[in-house]
Amino acid sequence: MNAKTEFDCAIIGGGIAGLALAILLAKAEKRVILFEKESYPFNKVCGEYISNESVKFLGKLGVDLSVYDLPQMNSLLLSSVSGISIERNLSIGGVGFSRYKLDQILYQLALDCGVEIKTKTKVKKVEFEDKYFRVYFDDEYISAKIACGAYGKNSNIDAHLNRTIRAKNDNLFIAVKHHIKTPYNRNRVEMHNFDGGYCGLSAIEDGKVNMSYITKAENLKKCANKIPELERRILSKNPFLKKHFENAAFELEKPLVISHLYFGMKTAVDSNILMIGDAAGNIAPLSGNGISMALRSAKIACQTMEKFLNKKISRVEMETEFESIYKKTFSTRITAAKMVHYTFGKPFLNNLSFRFLKIFPFLIDHSQARIHGAEF
Numbered sequence: 001m002n003a004k005t006e007f008d009c010a011i012i013g014g015g016i017a018g019l020a021l022a023i024l025l026a027k028a029e030k031r032v033i034l035f036e037k038e039s040y041p042f043n044k045v046c047g048e049y050i051s052n053e054s055v056k057f058l059g060k061l062g063v064d065l066s067v068y069d070l071p072q073m074n075s076l077l078l079s080s081v082s083g084i085s086i087e088r089n090l091s092i093g094g095v096g097f098s099r100y101k102l103d104q105i106l107y108q109l110a111l112d113c114g115v116e117i118k119t120k121t122k123v124k125k126v127e128f129e130d131k132y133f134r135v136y137f138d139d140e141y142i143s144a145k146i147a148c149g150a151y152g153k154n155s156n157i158d159a160h161l162n163r164t165i166r167a168k169n170d171n172l173f174i175a176v177k178h179h180i181k182t183p184y185n186r187n188r189v190e191m192h193n194f195d196g197g198y199c200g201l202s203a204i205e206d207g208k209v210n211m212s213y214i215t216k217a218e219n220l221k222k223c224a225n226k227i228p229e230l231e232r233r234i235l236s237k238n239p240f241l242k243k244h245f246e247n248a249a250f251e252l253e254k255p256l257v258i259s260h261l262y263f264g265m266k267t268a269v270d271s272n273i274l275m276i277g278d279a280a281g282n283i284a285p286l287s288g289n290g291i292s293m294a295l296r297s298a299k300i301a302c303q304t305m306e307k308f309l310n311k312k313i314s315r316v317e318m319e320t321e322f323e324s325i326y327k328k329t330f331s332t333r334i335t336a337a338k339m340v341h342y343t344f345g346k347p348f349l350n351n352l353s354f355r356f357l358k359i360f361p362f363l364i365d366h367s368q369a370r371i372h373g374a375e376f
Contacts, residue, residue: 007033007116008309010135010144012123012157015044016099016291017277018150019106020298023061026113028306033116033142035123035135041104045177045256047288048210049073049189049202050102051094053375054292057299062109063102070095071186071203078364079192080354081347083239086361090189091368094288096204098179123151125160128272131315146305147272149279150298154260158279161270172217173197173261176227179208180248189288194238195219198344200288201244208251211244217259227255265334268326269319276301281330283337289371293330296376300325329373336370 009025011018014036022034050058055065074093079085110117124136126147133147151157186203197215204210213235223229236242265281268274277294301322308318343353357363 005142006132007031007142007144009033009146009148009305010126010133010142011035011148011150012126012135013149013151013155013277013279014038014040014107014117014119015103015150015152015277015294016106017279017294017298018148019103019110020061020295021148021150021276021301022110022115022117023106023113024298024302025305026110026115028302030306030309032114033118033135033144034110035121035137036117036119037122039119040107041100043177043252043256044099044103045175045212045258046099046210047200047202047212047290048096048098048102048204049094049200049288049291050097051289051292051372052092053373054295055095057295057376061106063105065095065097068097068101068205070097070205073187073189073202075185075188076364076368077188077190077240078354078357079190079238079240080351081193081195081238082351084351084354084358085240086354086357086364087188088361088364091365092372094189096202096210098204098208098210101205123157126157126271126273133272145309146274148301148305149270149273149275150277151279153258153278153282155279161273163267163270172259173214174217174220174257174259175212175214175261177252177256178211178248179204179251180211180244181208181251182244182248184209190240192238192240193344193350194235194241195347196234199235199238199241202288209248211248214261227257265327265331268323272315272319274301274305274319274322280326281334283330283334283371289333289337289373292373293333296329296373297326299376300329333371333373336367340367340371 008030009032011034022032025032076090077087121137127134132143134141190201192199196219199213201211268280276297304318304322307313
């Protein structure tokens with residue numbers, strides 16, 4: 001097995017969190033290598049909603065969203081399983097941008113900053129020994145002072161580190177994403193409940209709408225594991241979703257699907273590896289806050305990594321500081337989103353809660369505030 005050059009940081013995963021961290025470290029003149037199993041550009045399951053809390057930070061990375069004429073969203077339409085609807089202003093608001101384009105832009109920025117990026121490369125394992133990491137891929141490995149997990153919700157690395165979440169059967173979820181074209185208010189985010197799940201819609205560039213939903217895995221089994229049957233028999237019982245499915249022109253060749261989803265905090269540091277983005281914790285998709293959390297976690301990681309690489313703190317201090325700040329920053333919003341997620345997709349509880357919210361709609365604003373953070 002051939003050994004390669006030493007790096008300051010090896011990042012496993014080239015989504016938003018991994019690419020943002022790579023750019024930040026490279027701008028700080030650190031030597032960075034990033035591994036991504038796919039080849040850019042590619043579609044990913046994601047709500048593709050960027051909260052305004054992270055727009056300025058994207059600008060600092062080099063992504064000026066204002067040049068792309070993106071839809072600006074400022075209102076929220078919610079509906080219960082039976083179709084009870086409520087409309088409110090979005091407390092922070094945001095823009096819609098496809099991951100296909102956003103990740104490609106960040107990828108090019110990382111290359112321009114001098115990051116070494118290995119695409120179509122799957123990391124086999126990571127070992128820490130004598131102050132250095134060895135990251136194994138193909139028939140070789142590299143060494144690095146820091147290793148960072150930015151590989152998303154599921155990875156063989158989680159299994160290798162024995163940190164795979166074993167959820168109970170009734171807590172197993174799948175997520176499905178479509179790009180559609182349909183008559184739609186492009187300044188509004190929609191969130192519609194159905195039995196066993198919920199579906200969000202938000203506009204993105206080029207006149208398209210992202211339509212993504214999460215549902216219990218058992219729903220798909222009831223429909224012979226066929227997505228069209230799931231959408232016809234279960235999702236379309238919500239009148240709002242029925243209308244969208246009837247009027248939509250589907251842009252993707254086939255829907256994107258991921259399974260075995262878990263929502264909650266994971267360990268932010270595991271086997272000396274710093275975890276960011278979904279590798280450190282998944283927030284329920286109804287929050288619309290996943291992209292902002294990924295970017296903010298990259299910023300937090302970079303700040304602590306720089307201190308270590310500049311020999312201002314020890315490795316133990318770096319790990320402790322990162323874990324503490326990560327928990328302080330995200331635990332409340334992940335917990336709040338999980339509580340809301342619990343009421344969504346349960347017909348009786350969901351319809352009851354919507355009747356209550358019709359009387360006290362300000363509680364929706366309160367929930368939004370708990371799930372989102374301040375501009376950074």
